Amino acid sequence: MYRVRHTDLWPSHYNLGMWVWLAQRISGIVLVLYLFTHIWVISFSIANRQGQEFNQVMALFQTPLFLSLDLLLLAGVLFHALNGIRVILFDLGIGIRQQKAIFWGVLVIVSAIFAWGVSLWWPFVQGKPLV
Amino acid sequence: MEATATEEHLTSTTVTEVGRGNLVWLMQRVSAALLLFFLGAHFWVLHFAVAGEKLTFQGVAERLRTPLFVFIDLALVAVVVFHGLNGLLVVVTDFNLSRGARTVVVWLLWIVGVVTFLYGANALLPFMGYSPLFTR
Numbered sequence: 001m002y003r004v005r006h007t008d009l010w011p012s013h014y015n016l017g018m019w020v021w022l023a024q025r026i027s028g029i030v031l032v033l034y035l036f037t038h039i040w041v042i043s044f045s046i047a048n049r050q051g052q053e054f055n056q057v058m059a060l061f062q063t064p065l066f067l068s069l070d071l072l073l074l075a076g077v078l079f080h081a082l083n084g085i086r087v088i089l090f091d092l093g094i095g096i097r098q099q100k101a102i103f104w105g106v107l108v109i110v111s112a113i114f115a116w117g118v119s120l121w122w123p124f125v126q127g128k129p130l131v
Numbered sequence: 132m133e134a135t136a137t138e139e140h141l142t143s144t145t146v147t148e149v150g151r152g153n154l155v156w157l158m159q160r161v162s163a164a165l166l167l168f169f170l171g172a173h174f175w176v177l178h179f180a181v182a183g184e185k186l187t188f189q190g191v192a193e194r195l196r197t198p199l200f201v202f203i204d205l206a207l208v209a210v211v212v213f214h215g216l217n218g219l220l221v222v223v224t225d226f227n228l229s230r231g232a233r234t235v236v237v238w239l240l241w242i243v244g245v246v247t248f249l250y251g252a253n254a255l256l257p258f259m260g261y262s263p264l265f266t267r
C-alpha cells in the first residue's frame with residue numbers, strides 16, 4: 001500500500017513532470033466522457049437496417065460547428081496518446097534522464113500532426129460541402 | 132540535468148504509485164499499445180484518408196463488408212472501453228478506498244464496460260445486413 005504525501009501533491013511543489021502527469025490524467029478523464037457519449041449516441045441512432053437516423057446524426061456531426069469541435073478532440077487525443085508513449089518509454093527504462101526534452105519533442109509531434117489535421121479539415125469547417 | 136532527483140520522481144507512474152507488477156498498471160500499458168493501432172486506424176479511415184468525406188450508413192456498410200474491418204471495430208470498442216474504465220480505476224485507486232469500496236467500483240466498471248461493448252457490437256449488426264438484437 002502507499003500513502004500520498006500531501007506536500008508532493010500541493011500545486012506549488014509541482015515540477016514539469018507533475019503538470020504533465022496531471023494533464024495526462026485530465027485528458028484521459030475528458031476522453032472517457034467523450035467516448036461514452038460517442039458510443040451511446042451512435043448506438044442509439046441505429047435502430048434499423050435502413051439507417052436514416054444514423055445519416056441524420058452524421059449530417060449533424062459533420063456541420064462546421066461539430067467539425068471544429070472535432071479538432072479539439074484531435075488535439076486532446078494526440079496529446080494523450082503521444083504523451084502516453086512517452087510514459088511507456090520511461091516504464092521501459094528508456095529516456096528517463098531526458099524526460100523534459102522528450103516532453104518538448106512530444107509537443108512538437110502533437111503540433112505537427114494537429115496542423116496536418118487542421119489543414120485537411122479547415123475548408124469543411126468553413127463550410128465547403130462534404131465530398 | 133537533474134540526474135540527482137530521487138527515483139520516485141523520475142517517472143509519472145511511480146508518482147501515482149500504481150505499483151510495478153500490478154495487473155491494473157500493466158493492462159493500462161498493454162491496452163494503450165493496442166489502442167495506438169486500433170484508434171490510429173479509426174482516425175485514419177474515418178477522418179484522414181479522405182478529408183471531408185460524408186459519413187453515411189451506406190458507406191459504413193460497404194466498408195464493413197470486409198471482415199477485417201468488423202474485427203477492427205469490435206476490437207477497438209473492447210480495448211478503448213477497457214483502457215478508459217481501467218484508467219478511471221487507476222484514478223479512483225489514488226483516493227485510498229477501502230477494499231470493499233474498491234471491489235464495488237471494480238464491479239460497477241465491469242458492468243458499465245460490458246453493457247457498453249454489447250451496445251457497440253449490436254450497433255454493427257444493421258450495417259452487416261442483420262436486424263439489431265435490441266434497440267435503445
Ligand code: HEM
Pocket residue numbers: 021024025026027028029031032035080081082083084085087088143144147159160163164166167168170171211214215216217218219221222
Ligand atoms: C492511442 C491512444 C492512447 C494511448 C497511447 C494512451 C496511453 C495511456 C497511458 C500510457 C496511460 C497511463 C498514464 C500514467 O500511468 O501516467 C493512460 C492513462 C489513461 N488513459 Fe489513455 N491512452 C490512449 C487513449 C485513451 C483514450 C481514447 C481514453 C478515453 C477513453 C483514455 C483514457 C485514459 C485514462 C482515463 C487514463 C488514466 C489517467 C491516469 O492514470 O492518470 N486513453 N493512457
